[in-house]
Amino acid sequence: MRPDPSMPRPAISGSPPPRVRTGGTVNAEVVNDRAKLIMHRIAARRLARSPDELIAAAFRVIRQEREAGPPYAYLDEWEALLSQDPAELRRLITQHSPRLTWLRSTSPFGRVLGLTEPALRRRIWRLARRGLELRRRSAGWPAGA
Secondary structure, three states: OOOOOOOOOOOOOOOOOOOOOOOOOOOHHHHHHHHHHHHHHHHHHHHHHOHHHHHHHHHHHHHHHHHHOOOOHHHHHHHHHHOOOHHHHHHHHOOOOHHHHHHHOOOOHHHHOOOOOHHHHHHHHHHHHHHHHHHHHHOOOOOOO
16 A cells, blocks of 8 residues: 555654565565554563653654654654653554554654664564464465455
């Protein structure tokens, strides 16, 4: 699915997503969304241990993005999320909803947690693909569905 041209283009944090073939078993966009969810589950776990440090770092990333380019609406949304109680923030960043799925693609946590290294991103992407393939097979879905 191509991005909606009417939506503001998010600033790219770190490396581009890995270019890996899915072998026709699962949709690459669904795998990308799942990989971002995995990364945010990592962020949620780390927020449980040191919320103040991570939230402050995420605010710094947002401030840098504001200074570097136009004021995208997602920056305001991330500031609002980061202003929540840490427990609520953990719940929200791992929530299954179209809005949070979109917001995870513009997250400051990738840079904050060092999840921008291409080799690590490929490993997470493969893990997401494997999990979706297993889920689809166990549900009896046809390949490519």
